Amino acid sequence: MNLFSRKPFLIDGVEYQLRGEQRAAKAKGFSGHADAKEMEEFICHVMKPGGTVILVHGSDKARKALKERLEKNPIVREKNLTIILPENGDTLTFDSSEHTPRTDSHDSP
Numbered sequence: 001m002n003l004f005s006r007k008p009f010l011i012d013g014v015e016y017q018l019r020g021e022q023r024a025a026k027a028k029g030f031s032g033h034a035d036a037k038e039m040e041e042f043i044c045h046v047m048k049p050g051g052t053v054i055l056v057h058g059s060d061k062a063r064k065a066l067k068e069r070l071e072k073n074p075i076v077r078e079k080n081l082t083i084i085l086p087e088n089g090d091t092l093t094f095d096s097s098e099h100t101p102r103t104d105s106h107d108s109p
Contacts (some may be wrong), residue, residue, distance in 0.1 A: 044075040052082045
């Protein structure tokens with residue numbers, strides 16, 4: 001889906017029209033292939049206090065290492081960021097009145 005197109009798009013067979021202002025942000029030197037240090041710097045820079053970071057891409061070992069690295073970071077701690085490591089098959093439920101999504105593990109009854 002091209003978010004910069006004004007064409008309607010389909011989600012589960014329902015047509016939607018994107019409304020509002022669209023902006024492109026340029027992050028100098030930022031790549032989709034950032035290492036742990038670059039991801040940490042990016043997260044510390046862009047996340048608002050009380051926010052949630054959901055680590056979904058990469059091996060379990062790499063995601064766990066990044067989570068541990070972030071949890072030790074003084075800026076992450078100062079901003080009181082929540083770091084979530086969902087497992088494959090988990091469902092995250094977002095509620096607009098809550099800042100942190102609930103994780104419903106696929107192992108739960």
